[in-house]
Amino acid sequence: MNESPSAWPAPASLTALGPTISFAFNLGKIPDQGEDSDPILRDGPDLGLVGVFDGMGGAGGTVYETPDGRRTGAYLASRIARDVVEQRMLELLEPDWHLNGKAAARDLQHSVQQALRQRLQELNPAPSGLRSRLIRALPTTMAVVALQRTQPSGPTWAGHVFWAGDSRAYVFESQGASQLSTDDLRDPGDALANLRRDSVVSNALSADTEFHINYRRVELRAPFLVVGATDGCFGYLRTPMHFEYLVLSHLLEARNTEAWSSALQAQIASVTGDDAAMSTLGVGTDFKEFQKLFAPRVGELGSDFIEPLDELSDAVTRAEQELRALRERQLDEMAERWSRYKSGYERYLRPEALVENESTAGEALEQEADAAEDSSNAVETSDGEPTQPNVAADNGEPEPAEDVGPTEEPALERTEEASS
Numbered sequence: 001m002n003e004s005p006s007a008w009p010a011p012a013s014l015t016a017l018g019p020t021i022s023f024a025f026n027l028g029k030i031p032d033q034g035e036d037s038d039p040i041l042r043d044g045p046d047l048g049l050v051g052v053f054d055g056m057g058g059a060g061g062t063v064y065e066t067p068d069g070r071r072t073g074a075y076l077a078s079r080i081a082r083d084v085v086e087q088r089m090l091e092l093l094e095p096d097w098h099l100n101g102k103a104a105a106r107d108l109q110h111s112v113q114q115a116l117r118q119r120l121q122e123l124n125p126a127p128s129g130l131r132s133r134l135i136r137a138l139p140t141t142m143a144v145v146a147l148q149r150t151q152p153s154g155p156t157w158a159g160h161v162f163w164a165g166d167s168r169a170y171v172f173e174s175q176g177a178s179q180l181s182t183d184d185l186r187d188p189g190d191a192l193a194n195l196r197r198d199s200v201v202s203n204a205l206s207a208d209t210e211f212h213i214n215y216r217r218v219e220l221r222a223p224f225l226v227v228g229a230t231d232g233c234f235g236y237l238r239t240p241m242h243f244e245y246l247v248l249s250h251l252l253e254a255r256n257t258e259a260w261s262s263a264l265q266a267q268i269a270s271v272t273g274d275d276a277a278m279s280t281l282g283v284g285t286d287f288k289e290f291q292k293l294f295a296p297r298v299g300e301l302g303s304d305f306i307e308p309l310d311e312l313s314d315a316v317t318r319a320e321q322e323l324r325a326l327r328e329r330q331l332d333e334m335a336e337r338w339s340r341y342k343s344g345y346e347r348y349l350r351p352e353a354l355v356e357n358e359s360t361a362g363e364a365l366e367q368e369a370d371a372a373e374d375s376s377n378a379v380e381t382s383d384g385e386p387t388q389p390n391v392a393a394d395n396g397e398p399e400p401a402e403d404v405g406p407t408e409e410p411a412l413e414r415t416e417e418a419s420s
Contacts, residue, residue: 016153016222019043021282021290023261024050027232027268028275036230037078039279040086040144046095048147048157050279051085053078054167054230056139056204064123076123077116077138081205084108084115085144085162093146101160104146105215108162112142116207137208141165141201143181143228147283150219157283159218159226164211165204166194168234171218172225174293176301177244180218191240222284223293232276233268238313241305247280248294248301257287 024041028034040051055074062073088111092104116138146160161169163181171178183194184203203211220226227247234243246267254260261280268276282290 016155017284017286018045018149019048019147019281019283020285021257021287022280023257024277024279025261025265026275026277027265027272029273033075034275035072035074035078036232036275036277037082037140039228039277040082040089041279041281042086042090043281044095046149046152047093048226048281048283049086049089049093049144050169050226050228050281051082051089051142051144052167052228052230052277052279053082053085054141054165054232054275054277055079056136056141056165056201062135062137066123073136073138074140076119077140077205077207080115080119080138081112081140081142084112085142089144089146093148095149098150098158099146099148099160101162101215101217104160105162105213109211109213112205112213113207113211116205120207136204136206139204139206139209141167141204141230142213143167143169143230145169145180145226145228147220147226147281155222155284157220157222157224159220161214161216161218163214165201167228167230170227170229171220172227172244172247172294173220174223174297176297177240177247179240180216182214184214195235195237195239220283223282223290224284225280225282225290227281228279230275230277232272232274233278235274236272239305239309241301241309245298245301245306248298252291252295252298 022041022043024039026034026036026038028036035055035057037053037055039053040049042049055072055076055078057072057074063070064073064076066076085108088108089104092107093099120137142162142164144162146162148158148160150156150158159171159180161180163169164184166183166185167181168183169180171180179191182188183191184201185194185199186202187197187199188194188202189197189199203214205211205213225247229243234240237243237246247264250263250267251260254263264278268278285293
């Protein structure tokens with residue numbers, strides 16, 4: 001989808017270029033199941049329109065039976081909203097009439113809500129027992145930029161920005177990219193913070209919950225690019241600077257608009273984890289002049305932002321790899337040294353040691369018991385048992401004195417005997 005159909009007739013003569021280059025694409029992760037709709041891309045000499053719609057698969061995961069087969073609510077919602085918004089904006093945008101943006105936002109809100117509710121009734125879904133504030137019927141995001149030249153054949157343009165959810169609208173000028181929409185998130189932050197945290201979308205088009213369409217008007221001076229992108233295009237890149245560099249570096253490297261679009265699609269498909277849709281419109285000059293216009297900016301981005309950040313990211317990756325290797329080495333060495341150490345540490349815990357210890361302890365206890373028993377018997381024999389009666393004493397006969405053997409005479413008598 002690289003050509004922009006002309007929605008408005010061209011005047012007979014032009015003194016300043018209007019929309020000159022354009023492309024759009026829709027990359028579904030699963031063929032024929034992508035929940036982003038085909039983008040809006042329309043242009044005329046004094047008007048332009050780009051828009052993207054991202055069906056919210058988490059909140060709108062309910063599956064409905066349709067004539068085209070089973071479709072999720074997210075798939076249906078993005079396409080219903082796209083068709084309604086495109087139709088209404090083609091009716092509201094006029095070259096010679098300044099759009100009332102706030103009134104247009106209310107018109108879009110009413111028209112989309114009515115269409116989604118009517119489609120939900122036609123689908124006649126079965127009542128669900130699941131209750132959650134995160135579950136919605138036919139939910140989708142939206143980011144749309146409508147362009148009007150402010151003066152006939154002049155270089156200034158009014159950019160009318162309409163959005164709901166976290167799809168984004170951008171403008172690319174010679175000094176760099178600028179975000180035109182503000183992410184509708186429950187925990188909002190700046191663009192970098194929103195990339196790093198996964199906050200819940202706080203406002204989105206749906207059939208069963210109230211929503212609003214945000215509006216902002218900006219004044220732009222040609223030449224410039226306007227881009228609408230779903231989060232699959234930018235949400236998997238490191239920083240917002242990387243998204244700008246992605247778009248502009250491929251512009252510089254391409255031979256023509258079609259090659260630019262193809263290179264972007266290939267690069268985004270290689271990193272994204274989601275469906276991705278983009279719509280791009282260049283105003284005020286041709287392809288070659290856009291390349292010249294953005295060449296200095298690409299050089300600045302590369303030297304001041306992308307190369308330093310990528311070098312640091314690569315260093316972090318190498319450090320993390322080295323840390324993982326060190327941790328693996330630590331575990332291996334710990335296991336090896338433990339195996340050498342634990343033989344002695346667990347010598348009393350092994351089954352054979354327990355058996356040996358129990359046997360040794362049993363023998364010791366038996367020896368102690370035998371010794372105690374012998375000691376007890378000895379005591380009873382000497383003190384407790386009665387002695388045999390002395391028969392001679394009972395008969396009145398004196399018991400002969402025990403022969404205790406010769407007694408030793410005093411040393412003095414032995415000395416005297418020796419001298420005589």
